[in-house]
Amino acid sequence: MTPPRPFRAAVTGLGLVTPAGVGVDENWKRVLSAVPTASADPALAGLPVDFSCRVPPEFDPAAVLGRRTAWRLGRHVQLGMVAAREALRDCGLDSSTWDGARVGVVMGNSLGGTAAFEQQHQILREKGASSVSPLFLPSYGVNMAAGYVAIDCGARGPNLAVSTACASGSTALGVARDLLRNGTCDVVLAGGAEAAVSPSMMAGLAAAGALSRRSRDPATASRPFDADRDGFVAGEGAGVLVLEREADARARGARVRGCISGYGASADAVHDTAPDPEGAGARNAVRAALADAGLSGADIGHVNAHGTATRLGDVAEAHVIRRAIGAAAAVTSTKGVTGHCMGAAGAIEAVFTLLALESGLVPPTANLERLDPEVDCDLVQGAPRPVTSGAALNNSFGFGGQNAVLVLTAA
Known part of the structure; x- marks a missing residue:
């Protein structure tokens, strides 16, 4: 079989919300300076591992998305939507004028809205089924970051959620590239969003021996390739990229950030x-x-x-x-x-x-x-x-x- 010709998907937009900051520029400065973000996490108090890497507290989804919209969304969806909006601003495309049927969304997620699940499960146990929120499933679902990103920008093409554990974000980008290569889409918003730093997930990861136990000095806990490493530090965040065929991006004069x-x-x-x-x-x-x-x-x-x-x-x-x-x-x-x-x-x-x-x-x-x-x-x-x-x-x-x-x- 003849191998396919190499295909370059142009990246024209970038968006980030991570523990290193809100926005691409803030993230890049923090990563270049190698300043860790891990710290004590009040939501995990009393657990075997009580620290994590959280998005900075100044992140205000209500200010960006609107109070009512933010209230309806699980945190992983909030993060994904804010990152997607930054990526769209960066790429220079106007979502109000594009052909939405030719625009796809592919988002990776591993665990869904675990905090929403834990909260509603507690309500079920304490108050009964009639008190469970009707917004529970939309705020919890693994697929909802992709769904809400599409709603937000009018992307009516293929809308996919991929879940390959901690490879999900990269898998999403690979799938998105294929949608461009095979002609299904002209533009794809792709990436990953995760907010699974919740007590049950952290307890399970700790029990599996996956997490660092450096509670006395959390900032030094995430130490890849170091001889004294003892596990990872869980974080939350989102990254979204806008992908186009390279010829299309260059024809419209877009700034191509890479391929x-x-x-x-x-x-x-x-x-x-x-x-x-x-x-x-x-x-x-x-x-x-x-x-x-x-x-x-x-x-x-x-x-x-x-x-x-x-x-x-x-x-x-x-x-x-x-x-x-x-x-x-x-x-x-x-x-x-x-x-x-x-x-x-x-x-x-x-x-x-x-x-x-x-x-x-x-x-x-x-x-x-x-x-x-x-x-x-x-x-x-x-x-x-x-x-x-x-x-x-x-x-x-x-x-x-x-x-x-x-x-x-x-x-």
């Missing part, structure tokens, strides 16, 4: 939560993404690693990068700053990877003080590093052994 030029997906098929220690599934996804882009590992100058700061995951990923890409790529994990935003992580980190290509600067890995001797990659530490390569990799891996890898290229 999604390759996508690869795979399964470990080994374990429900632990990564394949040999990294075979992740390596397959990397190689598939490179082949899709028509590139080799030697073409990649930067890797934004999944890098969650788990003991097994970081080492397995480092071996994958070394074998599939080589030793020359500058590797970072921005989760040292933002924590792990789960289903939104891949989309958020795709934005950071594009910004690295655009600016020629790779952010350092926050809290990386003593590199694990088993990590055989070139980790960026201390300060941003200038990189001139025009291609980068963004890795995302999730529970269930689900892997999604993006190749991003400079404009």
